[in-house]
Amino acid sequence: xxxxxxxxxxxxxxxxxxxxxxxxxxxxxxxxxxxxxxxxxxxxxxxxxxxxxxxxxxxxxxxxxxxxxxxxxxxxxxxxxxxxxxxxxxxxxxxxxxxxxxxxxxxxxxxxxxxxxxxxxxxxxxxxxxxxxxxxxxxxxxxxxxxxxxxxxxxxxxxxxxxxxxxxxxxxxxxxxxxxxxxxxxxxxxxxxxxxxxxxxxxxxxxxxxxxxxxxxxxxxxxxxxxxxxxxxxxxxxx
Ligand code: TMP
Ligand code: ASP
Numbered sequence: 001x002x003x004x005x006x007x008x009x010x011x012x013x014x015x016x017x018x019x020x021x022x023x024x025x026x027x028x029x030x031x032x033x034x035x036x037x038x039x040x041x042x043x044x045x046x047x048x049x050x051x052x053x054x055x056x057x058x059x060x061x062x063x064x065x066x067x068x069x070x071x072x073x074x075x076x077x078x079x080x081x082x083x084x085x086x087x088x089x090x091x092x093x094x095x096x097x098x099x100x101x102x103x104x105x106x107x108x109x110x111x112x113x114x115x116x117x118x119x120x121x122x123x124x125x126x127x128x129x130x131x132x133x134x135x136x137x138x139x140x141x142x143x144x145x146x147x148x149x150x151x152x153x154x155x156x157x158x159x160x161x162x163x164x165x166x167x168x169x170x171x172x173x174x175x176x177x178x179x180x181x182x183x184x185x186x187x188x189x190x191x192x193x194x195x196x197x198x199x200x201x202x203x204x205x206x207x208x209x210x211x212x213x214x215x216x217x218x219x220x221x222x223x224x225x226x227x228x229x230x231x232x233x234x235x236x237x238x239x
Pocket of ligand 2: 011
C-alpha cells in the first residue's frame with residue numbers, strides 16, 4: 001500500500017491517504033508535546049515504540065472482542081489502518097489516582113480505586129479538551145446515546161484486558177486515554193494509539209514511572225522509560 005498525499009499532521013502522528021479510500025497510513029513521529037502543545041520536545045525512538053506497541057495492543061484487543069482500526073503494520077513507524085471519523089471524545093479510564101484527577105480533587109497520587117472510573121473530554125484543542133459528561137456530549141451531538149454506551153463498554157473491556165496484560169509484565173496500569181472512530185458504515189472502532197504517551201504505567205514493585213509523565217514533569221530518563229516498557233512488552237508478545 002502506497003502513501004498518496006498527507007491528509008493531516010497532528011502533534012505525534014501524520015496521516016496519509018492511500019489508493020484505497022477506506023484505508024489510511026499512520027506515521028508516528030518522535031515529537032512530544034504536553035499541556036495542549038505548550039511544552040514541546042523530542043523523545044528519540046518514541047515513534048517506533050508507540051507504533052509497534054499500539055499495534056500489539058490492538059491485536060490483543062481484537063482477539064478479546066474489541067473492534068479496532070488496525071489493519072497491518074507496514075514498518076517500524078508506519079501502520080495501515082481503517083479510515084475513520086474520530087468521535088470527538090477523549091475517553092479516560094482510571095484505576096489509581098494520578099494526574100488531573102489528583103489535582104482536581106486534591107488527593108495524592110497512588111490511591112487504588114475499588115472500581116475503575118470513566119470520564120470524557122471534548123476533543124477540542126482550542127478549548128483545551130474540556131471535561132464533559134454524557135448529557136453534554138449528547139447536547140453537543142458528539143455521538144448518540146447508543147454509541148456512547150458502546151464506547152463505555154469497550155473502554156472498560158480494554159481496561160480489564162490491559163490491566164491483566166501489564167500486571168504480568170510487572171507494570172501497573174494507572175490510567176489511560178482512548179479515542180474511538182466511526183468507519184464509513186457507521187461501525188464504532190477503537191482508534192488512535194495505546195502507548196506511553198496515552199497511558200500511565202508504573203513499575204509494580206517500585207512505582208517508577210515508565211511513561212510520558214517523565215517528559216511532562218521534566219523527570220529525566222524519558223527515552224529509558226519508553227525503552228523499558230517496550231522491552232517488557234516485546235519480551236512477552238501479546239499473541
Ligand atoms: P490526566 O490525568 O492528565 O487527565 O491524564 C489521564 C490519562 O490520559 C493519562 O494516562 C495521560 C492521558 N492523556 C492523553 O493521552 N492525552 C492528553 O492530552 C492528556 C491530558 C492525557
Ligand atoms: N499530548 C497532549 C498535548 O500536547 C497532552 C499530554 O499528553 O499531556 O498537549
